[in-house]
Amino acid sequence: MPSFPSIQVPSYPLSEPTFKPVSRTEFEGGYVQSRPRTTRSRKRFVLKWTAMPAADFATLDTFFQTNQGGNFDWTHPITSTVYDVRFSQDTLEGEVVFHGHYQVTVEFEEV
Numbered sequence: 001m002p003s004f005p006s007i008q009v010p011s012y013p014l015s016e017p018t019f020k021p022v023s024r025t026e027f028e029g030g031y032v033q034s035r036p037r038t039t040r041s042r043k044r045f046v047l048k049w050t051a052m053p054a055a056d057f058a059t060l061d062t063f064f065q066t067n068q069g070g071n072f073d074w075t076h077p078i079t080s081t082v083y084d085v086r087f088s089q090d091t092l093e094g095e096v097v098f099h100g101h102y103q104v105t106v107e108f109e110e111v
Contacts, residue, residue, distance in 0.1 A: 001084070004074040005063050007056040008049060014078070015046035019109070042110040044088065045074070051101040057094050060104065064092040071111050084111045 020041035024034045052060075064087065074085045085108035094102035 002063075002067055002070075002072045004072055005059045007059055008052055009077050010047040011050045015044075017044045017046075018042070019044055043083065044110070045076075045083075045085070045108045047106045047108070049102070049104045051097060052094070052104050054100045054102065057102045057104060060106070061092060061094070074108060083108075085109060086111055 018041050021037040022034050023037045024032055026032050049056075068087055068090070071084055071086050073082050075082050088107035088109045092104070092106065094104050097103045
């Protein structure tokens, strides 16, 4: 399985929402019945770079184009835990903030 490239560490804060969908049914009497839709939760990760060097952006872009739609290993920069993830979005957007540096946001979801 491919591994996320070794590029600049993302800026803080790192966003790590936990996703566990719920099925809800509302009744005429005002009651609500709910239950978990899945048996396990999944982590999501939102990584942001405020000034990613152009070389790192080129590496990330190549990795995105090669692995979009597939799974890959990503090592959490703080805990060093390795997660099996995939890209959550269909696009990789880089915004030039000054010469040779990009502002980038990437979203992963645990498989």
